[in-house]
Amino acid sequence: MKRIKVCMFDVYGTLFDVYSLQELCESFFPGKGGDIVRLWRQKQLEYSFLRHMMQQYETFHAITEAALRYACESMGEELRREQEQQLMGQYLHLSLHPDALELLARCEGKVMAVFSNGSPDMLLPLLQHAGITGLFQHHISVDALKMYKPDPRVYEFARSTAGVDKDEILFFSSNTWDISGAGHFGFRTVWVNRNGGKMDRLGVQPEYEVASLREAAAFL
Amino acid sequence: MKRIKVCMFDVYGTLFDVYSLQELCESFFPGKGGDIVRLWRQKQLEYSFLRHMMQQYETFHAITEAALRYACESMGEELRREQEQQLMGQYLHLSLHPDALELLARCEGKVMAVFSNGSPDMLLPLLQHAGITGLFQHHISVDALKMYKPDPRVYEFARSTAGVDKDEILFFSSNTWDISGAGHFGFRTVWVNRNGGKMDRLGVQPEYEVASLREAAAFL
Numbered sequence: 001m002k003r004i005k006v007c008m009f010d011v012y013g014t015l016f017d018v019y020s021l022q023e024l025c026e027s028f029f030p031g032k033g034g035d036i037v038r039l040w041r042q043k044q045l046e047y048s049f050l051r052h053m054m055q056q057y058e059t060f061h062a063i064t065e066a067a068l069r070y071a072c073e074s075m076g077e078e079l080r081r082e083q084e085q086q087l088m089g090q091y092l093h094l095s096l097h098p099d100a101l102e103l104l105a106r107c108e109g110k111v112m113a114v115f116s117n118g119s120p121d122m123l124l125p126l127l128q129h130a131g132i133t134g135l136f137q138h139h140i141s142v143d144a145l146k147m148y149k150p151d152p153r154v155y156e157f158a159r160s161t162a163g164v165d166k167d168e169i170l171f172f173s174s175n176t177w178d179i180s181g182a183g184h185f186g187f188r189t190v191w192v193n194r195n196g197g198k199m200d201r202l203g204v205q206p207e208y209e210v211a212s213l214r215e216a217a218a219f220l
Numbered sequence: 221m222k223r224i225k226v227c228m229f230d231v232y233g234t235l236f237d238v239y240s241l242q243e244l245c246e247s248f249f250p251g252k253g254g255d256i257v258r259l260w261r262q263k264q265l266e267y268s269f270l271r272h273m274m275q276q277y278e279t280f281h282a283i284t285e286a287a288l289r290y291a292c293e294s295m296g297e298e299l300r301r302e303q304e305q306q307l308m309g310q311y312l313h314l315s316l317h318p319d320a321l322e323l324l325a326r327c328e329g330k331v332m333a334v335f336s337n338g339s340p341d342m343l344l345p346l347l348q349h350a351g352i353t354g355l356f357q358h359h360i361s362v363d364a365l366k367m368y369k370p371d372p373r374v375y376e377f378a379r380s381t382a383g384v385d386k387d388e389i390l391f392f393s394s395n396t397w398d399i400s401g402a403g404h405f406g407f408r409t410v411w412v413n414r415n416g417g418k419m420d421r422l423g424v425q426p427e428y429e430v431a432s433l434r435e436a437a438a439f440l
Contacts, residue, residue: 047422049269050397054370054404056423066421074418150274177270184274198294201286202267203276 004188005164006138007107007220010173011116011123012094014192015104016130020095024087029077036071043067045177048117048148057146059119064091092125096132097194099213104135106217113138115158115171117148138162150181159187170219176200183207190216224408225384227327227440229356230393231336231343232314234412235324236350240315244307249297256291263287265397268337268368277366279339284311312345316352317414319433324355326437333358335378335391337368358382370401379407390439396420403427410436 026033246253
């Protein structure tokens with residue numbers, strides 16, 4: 001088996017906690033913050049898959065905003081403009097998962113990349129605010145292709161950007177559909193399963209499964 | 221505006237009630253039947269989108285089975301082989317929505333088609349058991365293309381099978397993602413919103429929205 005040359009990380013859910021928006025959301029919509037944040041995330045992903053399939057690409061920023069509006073409307077809440085601006089602004093200040101921070105601190109000297117559905121206008125400020133931009137040699141967004149994961153063409157784009165063979169990439173994601181897409185394409189994969197979920201039945205298994213990125217240090 | 225020449229119906233959710241599986245599911249998994257059926261349906265759709273995106277097509281039958289297994293596993297239930305066979309068998313005997321039956325009875329003489337993600341091995345027995353096969357001139361399954369809705373190529377396939385222009389087709393669906401895909405492609409659309417849901421924010425609105433197919437008779 002070839003040596004791992006690049007550690008590549010998914011961003012939303014894997015390095016950053018998308019549910020760290022819950023507190024702000026709860027302050028706007030008391031008693032519904034958790035439900036709205038979960039529906040927001042679910043629709044954000046669904047809209048990325050569907051817009052891709054419909055050949056109607058919009059940036060992850062636009063999709064995230066549409067999903068937020070849908071989530072509030074669907075939960076019977078009026079979303080005021082300043083609330084929307086604050087919630088969207090908070091997406092640039094998500095909390096890093098503590099185990100992600102620990103792992104990244106131990107990775108100095110490795111070739112590392114982030115590879116995200118996030119458009120650069122969301123992705124780059126997020127990394128900047130967390131102070132981790134410089135840890136990564138490559139900041140790869142699907143936006144360059146106007147396509148979304150898990151289309152194999154975007155994994156190929158990430159591979160060619162990293163400039164190595166597909167099986168020289170160790171790809172970390174907490175998202176089962178992302179692990180499935182990366183695995184079908186040929187990346188080696190680590191599923192970060194923090195909540196004891198079940199792997200989706202999409203025809204491929206992760207090479208490794210960890211409950212925390214702390215455990216992942218062993219693979220580097 | 222052109223005259224409607226073909227009335228085209230989505231099948232699962234639109235004509236047939238996918239939640240009519242709940243009773244059998246509840247008898248196997250007391251207290252969890254509703255949750256399992258909802259998760260089963262959600263994963264069935266998600267797997268169709270994801271397998272399409274990953275260029276890893278499998279039939280709707282295979283996807284439906286995988287989604288059922290995931291749903292039971294995820295809910296902490298063991299699915300025995302005979303339970304799986306019964307639940308999958310029940311998918312060929314879903315209940316027709318009463319309003320669908322009423323509308324179809326009034327449509328005699330119109331050119332009608334079904335257009336479904338279902339593979340023929342699921343779709344045709346379902347129509348047969350409900351005794352409605354002969355009402356439709358066209359029984360169109362995406363399986364011929366090994367692609368899923370809402371890819372525009374499958375709507376084009378349905379259009380060419382029907383042999384009319386896209387804006388001569390009135391397409392009925394209860395699924396918002398299907399209405400979005402059909403609308404972007406250029407079909408005229410009727411969203412069957414039986415449960416007072418909100419339309420997804422995917423860049424297109426249905427031409428008509430009805431709470432029941434009974435109301436739809438006016439458009440024929």
